[in-house]
Amino acid sequence: MSSPFIQAPLGPPAPALAPAQAVTLHINGEDRTIQLAPWTSLLDALREYLDLTGTKKGCDHGQCGACTVLVDGKRINSCLALATVYQGKQITTIEGIGGEDNLSPLQQAFIDHDAFQCGYCTPGQICSAQGLINEGRAKTADEVRELMSGNLCRCGAYTNILSAVMEVLHDGQVVVDNGTLVTIPMQPTKAI
Amino acid sequence: MNSFTLTQAAAADEAVRDFAGHAGAAYLGGGTNLIDLMKENVARPTHLTSLGHLPLGDISSLPEGGLRLGALATNADTAWHPEVEKRYPLLSQTILAGATPQLRNMATDGGNLLQRTRCYYFSDLATPCNKREPGSGCAALHGQNRVCGVLGTSESCIATHPSDMCVALAALEAVVRVQGPDGERSIKFEDFHRLPGNTPQFDNTLKAGELVTAIDLPAQGYASNFTYLKLRDRSSYAFALVSVAVGLEMEGNTIKKARFALGGVAHKPWRDPAAEQLLEGQPASPDLFRQVAAKVFASAKGYEFNSFKIELGKRAIVRALKQATEMSQPLDSNAFLNSNP
Incomplete structure (x- = not known):
């Protein structure tokens, strides 16, 4: 004997999902x-x-x-x-x-400047920094900070991210606080 | 997110027809606000009319000296357009003071006008909100209302309009061009957004199915004397607690024409024509600015956590007017970086 519960209608049919x-x-x-x-x-x-x-x-x-x-x-x-x-x-x-065998300048700079800890935000940071360079608007460190504000880093690696972006932006040079360009050697930034 | 169908329209009239042909439709521009609200189940359209292929992305000069911003021009392309930077630096700076580069690359000018409030309760489905669920009540009235409005509020809603760009468009007296099932029309910017009254579910005066096609800027861009002052909890990627956009025509120290609008304080970009008139024909002075600021906030009503906005707003008006009158030459569009408090 079949159960009345199984035979009873279950209400209107579920709306169909839009097809793929x-x-x-x-x-x-x-x-x-x-x-x-x-x-x-x-x-x-x-x-x-x-x-x-x-x-x-x-x-x-x-x-x-x-x-x-x-x-x-x-x-x-x-x-x-x-x-x-x-x-x-x-x-x-x-x-x-870029990949392991052909790192882009930004990827190399992120490694050289130790610009990450856990690395989860890094692909987004690098794509964003590439977009920033393509835009050609940011020049000073303050401008890079403002125009990288759409990328959060939970580890707080901002200082080194900034150094990495500034280096590529200025082709191996960085702007120091008084506004002058200084060439810095390509080596990891020491923890402060 | 709920299931929905999607059509990619190729022209404005096609989009308007597609929208009219689907109950529960929404227009999709850049999607930065709509898709987010759909993920939160705050917006539940069953059909999207995607506007990405409409030819409405151009920025072009108007015959009488103004500039037309196509509704689908992105916020970034608008802020960095040479004509906008040169003739409407106020608009440029104001756009750049909002959101992030990624969002500005996606968000459209038309969509900026139509973004919904960021009142916490609007996106919290567990609480009442007359804007989201008409008749359910307003949780902000006696809740966490620090970000809410102090001017033109009602017992139904104390939410604010979140846009920076719209504050400049209000001061510039832009005109919004729309197309709908009944044809095309133009809406003065001051008439585009509305006060909540007891129908806060309506942010603006668009009729059902109407599509924003362009925003027209008048010839006067106040490129010599302008300011956008945005006060917020952090100096980047935060909504305004109070903001002021000012455009002035000066002759020596005398203010010939004044337009200003406030953000973060009301359901719409807030203008006070009577306060603007107080400035016109007068020499610029701190006393005059304080008198103007007092007039703007004479009808203000603070709530438990946002009464500070009244004094903050008055001081912001005085400072913004001072900055605008003291400008000797146009700032470049990156000046917003240095104008943070």
């Missing part, structure tokens, strides 16, 4: 086509569908900058971007900026 669609993203010079639901963020598409896990999920609300990638050379928060509307754009992630 083929989405082609141009990432690090390559076209990648994946099936995505409309609500998939660019960050989730990179990490969960394309195995590009260099880009990190921190707050997922556009506050921390860990998810920063470059779109047509400009830095954005990939957590607030719906992947499907970024078709046709040139997307660059930390993997596209």
Whole structure:
């Protein structure tokens, strides 16, 4: 004898989810086509569908900058971007900026200046710093501080991040507090 | 986030039709506020009309000397546009005082006008909020209301409009161009945002389905005498507790024309035309500025944790007017770095 509870209707059917669609993203010079639901963020598409896990999920609300990638050379928060509307754009992630055998100047500078501790914010910091250099607006240390304000570092490595960015910005030179450019040797900054 | 469908429109009229054809639709611009609110379940659209392919990203000169900002121009492209930097440095500095470089690269000018309040209770689904859930009550009235408004508030809502850019657009007397199911129209900036009254769910006077297509700036950009003073808890990436955007026309020490607006104090960028008139035709002086500041805040009402905004606001007006009158040459657009308190 079947149970009346199983036979009883369970109310209106659940609303159907919007179907996944083929989405082609141009990432690090390559076209990648994946099936995505409309609500998939660019960050989730990179990490969960394309195995590009260099880009990190921190707050997922556009506050921390860990998810920063470059779109047509400009830095954005990939957590607030719906992947499907970024078709046709040139997307660059930390993997596209450089790897173990071909470190970009910023990546090398981050190592030389010991510009991280846990390293979780670092891909976002480097993509953001690359965006800052592309913009060509920041020149002084104060300007770099202001224009890197979208990237939080929970370990507090800001001083060395600033040194690393300043070095690449000024091609191996840094601006000291009185405004003059000084060439510094490429070596790790000692802890203060 | 709830399930939704998404259409990428190619033109404004197509977007307006797509929106009208879907109950529960929302327009998607840069997404920096909407997607965030959708993740919090505060916004629950069932359809998004994406505007990314609309040809509304240009910034172009208007025949009568003004400048048109396409609704989809990004905040960053606007702040660093040569014509904006040269003719409307107030707008440029004001945009750069808000958010972060990443957000400014995504956020659009139209979207900046439409961003929702950052009152804590608006995004906290566990508490009542008349703006989010009309009729549920206002948790901020007797809650953590330090960031809330002191001018034009109501028993229903004491939230503030969070934008910096809009404070400058109010002082510049911009005009918002919109397109909707009934065609196109223009809205004076002072009429675009509204006071909460007992319908705080409406931030602005847009009708259902209307799309912002452009923001027109008048020819007068006050490039010689202007200031954006933003007072906040930290010197970067924080909303204003109080901000003041000032544009003046000066003749020697005499103020010929004055426009100013306040952010962080009301449900809309706050202008007081009678206070502006007090300045016009008068020589600039601290006494006059104090008189003007007192007039602006005469009707202010403080709440448990935000009464400090009344005195802070008065002092901010005096300081901003002083800075604007004493300017001898335009500052560059990076001057905001050095103007922090």
